[in-house]
Amino acid sequence: MNKIITSGFIVLFLVPALCGQELTGEDIVQKVNDLFNVESGYAKAKMTIMTTSGQKRTFVYESWSKNKGEKNLVRYLEPGRVKGQATLMLNNADDIWMYFPRTQRVRKLASHAKKQKMQGSDFSYEDMGSGDAFINDFSPKRLKDEKMEGYDCYKLELTRKPDTDVSYSRLIMWVIKESFVPVVIDYYDEDDPALQEKRLVESDIRVIDNIPTAMKVVMHNKNDNTQTELELLEVRYNITLADSMFTERGLKK
Amino acid sequence: MKKWLAVLVFLSLSLSAHAAQDSIELFGYFESQAMGADIKNEFLLLYSNKLRVDLKSSLSEKVTFAANFDYITFHGKTEWNILDFLRSDVIAEVPAGAESFFVLPFSDRHFLDNAYLKLSFKSFDLTVGKQQISLGTGYVWNPTDVFNIKELFDPTYEQPGYNALRLDIPLGSTYTLTTLFSPEDTWKNSAKLIQIKGRISHFDYSLTGIEKVWRFHDYTQFDFVNMNFLELPGKRKLLGASTAGELLGLGVWAEYAYNWMENSEDFYELVVGTDYTFNFQTYMMIEYYRNTLGKTDYEQYNLNDWMRMIALEQKAISRDQIYVFIQHPVADLLSVGISTICSISDNSFALVPTLNYSLSDNVEVFAYLNINFGKEGKVFAKNMGNGGVIRARVYF
Numbered sequence: 001m002n003k004i005i006t007s008g009f010i011v012l013f014l015v016p017a018l019c020g021q022e023l024t025g026e027d028i029v030q031k032v033n034d035l036f037n038v039e040s041g042y043a044k045a046k047m048t049i050m051t052t053s054g055q056k057r058t059f060v061y062e063s064w065s066k067n068k069g070e071k072n073l074v075r076y077l078e079p080g081r082v083k084g085q086a087t088l089m090l091n092n093a094d095d096i097w098m099y100f101p102r103t104q105r106v107r108k109l110a111s112h113a114k115k116q117k118m119q120g121s122d123f124s125y126e127d128m129g130s131g132d133a134f135i136n137d138f139s140p141k142r143l144k145d146e147k148m149e150g151y152d153c154y155k156l157e158l159t160r161k162p163d164t165d166v167s168y169s170r171l172i173m174w175v176i177k178e179s180f181v182p183v184v185i186d187y188y189d190e191d192d193p194a195l196q197e198k199r200l201v202e203s204d205i206r207v208i209d210n211i212p213t214a215m216k217v218v219m220h221n222k223n224d225n226t227q228t229e230l231e232l233l234e235v236r237y238n239i240t241l242a243d244s245m246f247t248e249r250g251l252k253k
Numbered sequence: 254m255k256k257w258l259a260v261l262v263f264l265s266l267s268l269s270a271h272a273a274q275d276s277i278e279l280f281g282y283f284e285s286q287a288m289g290a291d292i293k294n295e296f297l298l299l300y301s302n303k304l305r306v307d308l309k310s311s312l313s314e315k316v317t318f319a320a321n322f323d324y325i326t327f328h329g330k331t332e333w334n335i336l337d338f339l340r341s342d343v344i345a346e347v348p349a350g351a352e353s354f355f356v357l358p359f360s361d362r363h364f365l366d367n368a369y370l371k372l373s374f375k376s377f378d379l380t381v382g383k384q385q386i387s388l389g390t391g392y393v394w395n396p397t398d399v400f401n402i403k404e405l406f407d408p409t410y411e412q413p414g415y416n417a418l419r420l421d422i423p424l425g426s427t428y429t430l431t432t433l434f435s436p437e438d439t440w441k442n443s444a445k446l447i448q449i450k451g452r453i454s455h456f457d458y459s460l461t462g463i464e465k466v467w468r469f470h471d472y473t474q475f476d477f478v479n480m481n482f483l484e485l486p487g488k489r490k491l492l493g494a495s496t497a498g499e500l501l502g503l504g505v506w507a508e509y510a511y512n513w514m515e516n517s518e519d520f521y522e523l524v525v526g527t528d529y530t531f532n533f534q535t536y537m538m539i540e541y542y543r544n545t546l547g548k549t550d551y552e553q554y555n556l557n558d559w560m561r562m563i564a565l566e567q568k569a570i571s572r573d574q575i576y577v578f579i580q581h582p583v584a585d586l587l588s589v590g591i592s593t594i595c596s597i598s599d600n601s602f603a604l605v606p607t608l609n610y611s612l613s614d615n616v617e618v619f620a621y622l623n624i625n626f627g628k629e630g631k632v633f634a635k636n637m638g639n640g641g642v643i644r645a646r647v648y649f
Contacts, residue, residue: 078614081648083280103387108390112502115531116530116534117534224585244423244426249423
């Protein structure tokens with residue numbers, strides 16, 4: 001979830017030295033992964049779920065991240081039903097705690113909780129790319145370059161590594177050559193690598209504090225025919241955040 | 254009732270006006286609930302409406318005030334005779350002339366549930382006033398929580414506030430020392446708590462020491478002067494530990510408490526639990542609970558056992574219990590689940606199918622059925638009443 005708000009939409013400009021080099025799949029994924037993780041950041045985001053019946057559910061939340069995404073805190077502002085609920089993720093989301101203000105309880109969650117849908121949306125916490133998931137859980141292979149969403153892109157296939165517990169057998173990713181923004185990601189069924197489950201599309205890419213930032217991300221669920229849209233309302237990078245924010249005490253504030 | 258409604262409306266309007274000027278947050282929910290139970294071939298219904306108004310104000314960066322007021326009305330079958338649920342040999346223990354005191358009334362209530370001031374400094378947080386006290390890592394049962402007993406069929410429902418003074422002192426980034434004092438009529442009778450919480454690797458753990466008076470009642474003796482059952486207060490000293498983390502990809506937690514009792518037998522409680530989310534989104538949880546105050550033979554359950562469980566004086570009357578819960582999001586706005594609570598000691602269990610539906614952004618519907626499978630006299634006996642609850646909640 002943290003990646004969505006702070007780093008999931010953002011990438012640095014391509015370092016000039018990379019231009020002209022023939023990048024391998026590993027190089028590109030490493031770049032995407034590295035550039036996902038800004039030193040620190042704050043964002044306010046709106047998540048809109050569009051259901052099969054055409055109904056909408058809207059959530060607004062704030063997020064803070066530090067140490068290149070190693071520490072993350074997310075707190076819901078709207079709707080009233082979830083107001084004050086917060087999630088703290090440390091050690092690249094290996095340690096997760098959730099705070100429920102109505103019962104004032106903090107619950108430690110195991111990493112399998114990342115498979116759960118985020119507030120019933122088409123995003124699982126895992127989809128947000130916790131930690132170094134693209135590198136640790138998948139083996140990349142560079143495919144033939146393609147144009148996607150109007151951008152010249154690197155096309156990659158990421159195949160699930162053996163002995164990992166991710167929910168997808170493989171991903172196909174289109175990465176904008178200019179900025180390393182993964183403009184489209186296709187997610188394939190965990191058991192059937194030919195069956196596409198979801199497609200993520202990033203758009204409205206703006207440069208904020210010299211960092212290209214996708215202000216809008218839409219996840220289309222092919223199985224359920226639903227979609228969830230994430231829109232950044234406010235973003236700030238490289239801000240000073242106290243370590244004490246990223247503790248149980250900070251979670252309950 | 255009209256007077257309280259007027260006060261509430263006035264309070265809401267005043268606070269709304271004030272909230273517009275200052276940084277007072279006003280929120281809460283309205284909850285409408287219907288509960289039914291099949292008792293002696295008749296399906297009895299109890300309806301309730303609850304309005305909870307929360308307010309929170311950050312008076313400064315270091316000072317926060319929070320409070321909530323609850324107003325609850327009951328309708329339908331508002332008096333339940335507990336003796337309808339008990340075996341004849343247990344009913345025989347009821348003191349003569351006290352039968353009418355075994356009727357459980359559901360009366361309209363309004364009360365200030367929580368109201369506290371929180372002072373946050375760099376080196377400590379001090380919380381003063383009525384506040385929720387949540388202890389332990391267990392989901393259904395919390396051996397280290399001497400303040401609350403969760404509802405078995407609805408364990409995540411909010412708990413009441415307790416008058417207390419709480420001090421939390423962070424010790425570095427991973428440890429916290431907590432002390433809590435919950436006043437009673439004398440210092441000696443007041444509850445005192447000390448807890449250290451920390452983290453090693455991917456595990457949280459805590460050590461807790463508590464001293465509190467436990468106010469049991471003897472339901473076989475009635476005090477006709479005070480018109481109440483005989484109270485048997487006794488000092489309870491508890492030393493407990495809890496942990497939560499991840500093992501082999503599974504979420505795991507455990508909680509243990511040993512209790513030294515002033516006037517009765519010492520006992521211990523233990524909880525061990527695990528959970529997992531499958532790739533197809535199904536969530537599963539298992540929790541085991543042991544309470545050595547509980548009995549191993551249901552024939553030994555007596556009037557005090559039943560009443561202490563119903564009056565939430567004691568967490569369980571059978572020694573060993575297990576809770577299994579499975580939930581799956583069947584649609585984007587709908588989750589269904591089923592839990593079973595099994596009393597291993599007396600071979601009875603209840604099945605509890607559940608449903609959560611998001612009707613709109615701020616409206617949710619929650620429902621469950623409870624179907625008991627057990628012989629008369631057991632914890633989950635059929636005659637305890639099969640039924641269920643449906644609840645709609647609107648947040649504002």
